[in-house]
Amino acid sequence: MxxxxxxxxxxxxxxxxxxxxxxxxxxxxxxxxxxxxxxxxxxxxxxxxxxxxxxxxxxxxxxxxxxxxxxxxxxxxxxxxxxxxxxxxxxxxxxxxxxxxxxxxxxxxxxxxxxxxxxAEADDALARALALLEPDARRLSGAEFTGWLRGPADAPGTVIVVPGLDSAKEEFLDLAAALLERGLAVFAMDGPGQGALRATTTKRADYHHVIGQVIDALGATRVGLVGLSLGGYYAAETAALEPRVAATATVSGPFRLEWAELPQPVRDILVQRTGGAEAARAFTDQVDLAGLAARIEGPLLTVDGGQDVIPGVTNGEPLARLAPHGTYLSVPHGDHLLGNARPDWLPVLTDWITHALTG
Missing domain, CATH: 1.20.1440 (de novo design (two linked rop proteins))
Known part of the structure; x- marks a missing residue:
């Protein structure tokens, strides 16, 4: 290319x-x-x-x-x-x-x-920006996560924004802003193999352990997740296994991955971020929500783009169908992450999770 x-x-x-x-x-x-x-x-x-x-x-x-x-x-x-x-x-x-x-x-x-x-430069620029614009924003970090908690201390709910394969907290600043405008607190994070932790950690498919550490650090009682791309799998996997998650939304999240069919660039990134070819294949084998979807007890919104067709990736419709309280939103002209269709899903998602967390 x-x-x-x-x-x-x-x-x-x-x-x-x-x-x-x-x-x-x-x-x-x-x-x-x-x-x-x-x-x-x-x-x-x-x-x-x-x-x-x-x-x-x-x-x-x-x-x-x-x-x-x-x-x-x-x-x-x-x-x-x-x-x-x-x-x-x-x-x-x-x-x-x-x-x-x-x-x-x-x-x-x-x-x-x-x-x-x-x-590191992205991380530093965001830190300097928040110091000027939102001096009450707090940096929270643990062994496998780092990020910024923004918004009112008395917010009725806190949304954890979970990035994906090669994304990071700096990619979804507009989503964070939309959630903040609705009165929620937001924790935009990097996890294993992501953003500021990209070079010092490797990806793990059992991401609920990471989100559990984040919730402990937040001390929040009403927590929602928004996961984007591979972060959608992370969010759904966590929602099935972490009882403290009250509501979950996914955007372009995979239901299942098939290693043999994935495009070579995706496999290359997985190899880099998991620590080798064998680890990448093992990671991919674990990305399958078929046995977990029914365990997501809270409300779930799954957003897909109709033009998001990546070989080896099963999109989110089965997740919404199998989850007890799943809702599916498909935007026919949307691509992966629906960057070409933001008005069709961003207000819907942010309103939806606000209502889900505040009643």
Whole structure:
């Protein structure tokens, strides 16, 4: 796949994550190969960081940093050989640099240790944005999760936003904003093999153990889950096995995966994020909700795009049908993650889970 084809394939996902479509086109039209993806998107992200540093108000600075976080995250979607190994080394070097130099600015650290991975830059940009825009936001971290708790302390419910195969908390900022506007608290997280934890942890299919740790840390009594892409499986698996989950919504979540039929890029990512080919196959074999759907006792909303056809992936209709309180929403023209159809599902989902959590 050449750069133009790859950019076209990522169009809906990138713009759905909040990138300006005109700027996306300008950046991607300048790519000579897919290998240029990461560097080009990081340069664009750093342009927003510079805008933040020169902004005339903390609001403008915070908004620029939120946009930087989005661009840094989308930079991680471009495939380039050895990225995870290089990122692991860069992450360790960056952590050592932070410990050694304290509050020294990122540029000085980079001059000594080399560039930080884009996942770390995305994480840092989001942290700086929330410090300006939402100083009450709290960072919560554990052995297998990290993320930001946002929203009122007395919110009637807390929604955990669960990312997927190669997504992260920075990809779904618009979803978080829509939930916050409805009065809910939101915990946008990275789990094993995701976002800020990508280079230091590996994916696990029994994700309810991770969400259990998150709920313990949150101390919340009314918890909902929204899982996106592979995160939809994580959310449904958790809803079946974690009794503290009150309501669950999935977006483009798989009901089942078949390793032999999966596209090679998906298999490559699974191999990278699980720690090897054997682990990737074992992980895929576990992604099957046939025996768990009936155990989801709370309300469930499953959202699919009618144009979301990925070989080896069974979409969410069987999950909604087999769950005792499942509702199915199919958007005929929607693609994977429905970035091309946000008005058709985002208000529906956010209203639905608000009502489910507040009665």
């Amino acid at each position: 050449n750069a133009a084809e790859y950019a076209a394939a990522q169009w809906a996902r990138a713009t759905g994550a909040g990138l300006d479509p005109h700027e996306y086109r300008r950046v991607t039209e300048g790519l000579e190969s897919v290998a240029d993806w990461g560097p080009a998107f990081r340069r664009t992200a750093r342009g927003y960081v510079r805008r933040a540093e020169n902004a005339g108000s903390h609001v403008s600075a915070g908004q620029h940093l939120l946009m930087a976080a989005r661009w840094f995250h989308v930079a991680t979607l471009g495939p380039y050989e050895g990225a995870d190994r290089a990122e692991a080394g860069a992450t360790q070097a960056t952590e050592e640099a932070v410990e050694a130099v304290g509050t020294r600015v990122a540029e000085e650290s980079e001059a000594v240790w080399g560039p930080a991975p884009a996942t």
